Amino acid sequence: MKIGVLALQGAVREHRNMLQKLGAETVDVLTPKDLEGIDGLVLPGGESTTVGKLLLRYNLLEPIIQLGRKGLPVFGTCTGLILLAKHINGSDQLRLGLMDMHVERNAFGRQLASFEADMQIPVLGTEPFHTVFIRAPYIEKVGETVTVLLEHEGKILMAEQANFLVAAFHPELTDDTRLHGYFMKKCKK
């Protein structure tokens, strides 16, 4: 299985390591030709304004939208979640807009409000998942076809819609591979 990791900016290496640990072959996606032949795509955490601009400048925005519409599994963490959302509250920044949800950026506040916590995520089993939130967004509301996988204090923190999976936290900053494993199951043809 070959998984692309968008490598324009952010926590690229950590995602790559996670996927390789689970036996996937990875490819850094920097230009449209890197998208050829991949079975899934990971959009890592980083700065969403930076990544959005670079996606456009290097002609990656449209090809990823097309692949996503055709059913390519895409997993977005933090910035990746923002990029996948149709609606970003109060912002017209560039995005892929593939998932039917409203997202609030930097929704918990500045860095001082960044936190980590153990949370129960039923689709990943009974063992709690250690979640790390860095200047994180959350999903305010979702459309009918989106399944909420984690919600805390009225904030949606993880969700799924057909071939798309998003998390507001950073599984790549832990040693827990369950969420990446869950995504890779979606990538199996």
Added chain:
Amino acid sequence: MSEIKKQTGTQNVKRGLAEMLKGGVIMDVINAEQAKIAEEAGAVAVMALERVPSDIRAQGGVARMSDPEMIIGIQQAVSIPVMAKARIGHIVEARVLEALEIDFIDESEVLTPADDVYHIMKDDFKAPFVCGARNLGEALRRIGEGAAMIRTKGEAGTGDVVEAVRHIRQVTEDIRRVVTATDMELMTIAKEMGAPYELVVEVKKTGKLPVVNFAAGGIATPADAALMMELGCDGVFVGSGIFKSDNPAKRAKAIVEAVAHYKDAKLIAEVSKGLGDAMRGESVAQMEDRNKIAGRGW
């Protein structure tokens, strides 16, 4: 789920923000207008300061933490993280910056040191810190105090990249030495480098610094920025290099692209076209030692 215990200001969360900045460019700005230009160009963060390093050099005097009003103005102008500098050892400047909810504090040699013996105990803060280092020992001392990010200590405000190159080369060489050493040799290496033993052991085990390491000091062109990435830096700070050049918006954008695609020389050639003059700069080799600032801190 009400029993969930949220922890803030942890090492994970501090180092995590630095991880998210990787592959990005952090730009020095002195007002909200420049901050917007930086954000528009694709900066991953801005460093709010009153004078860019080249002006601090030219004007002299004591360089201190910025006016909180200016910092707040920049925080309101952009959505990317905002960093600011505190003087080395100035605990209270750091506390003030934390009270302003700054996203990252740079305990910086670019400002005039407040303490010529001790650095800030950064573990006492919830805000993450970045500190300069010229070699592995210095990097591990700062990490031992709680720094969540390291940067080279290139001669700020000169536009001469040579010192930053020297520092990243030295860190890489030191790491190689630790990795190839036997366990028996590690304590002696820790003593020689003046580094905490436990962190030396960690470097031996992982083969890398425990935190992200950015380039800083003297970076003036897209090619300079890409060079630092090629040498193993995780990202780049650009200070005077952008807003002291002919066309800051264009140069800022070009540097962002050169960092994201640092292995693509054709692309760097393309973005380097017609940028106008870079900052004039000053060769470090011609400078008197007393005018160098990398020696501040230890």
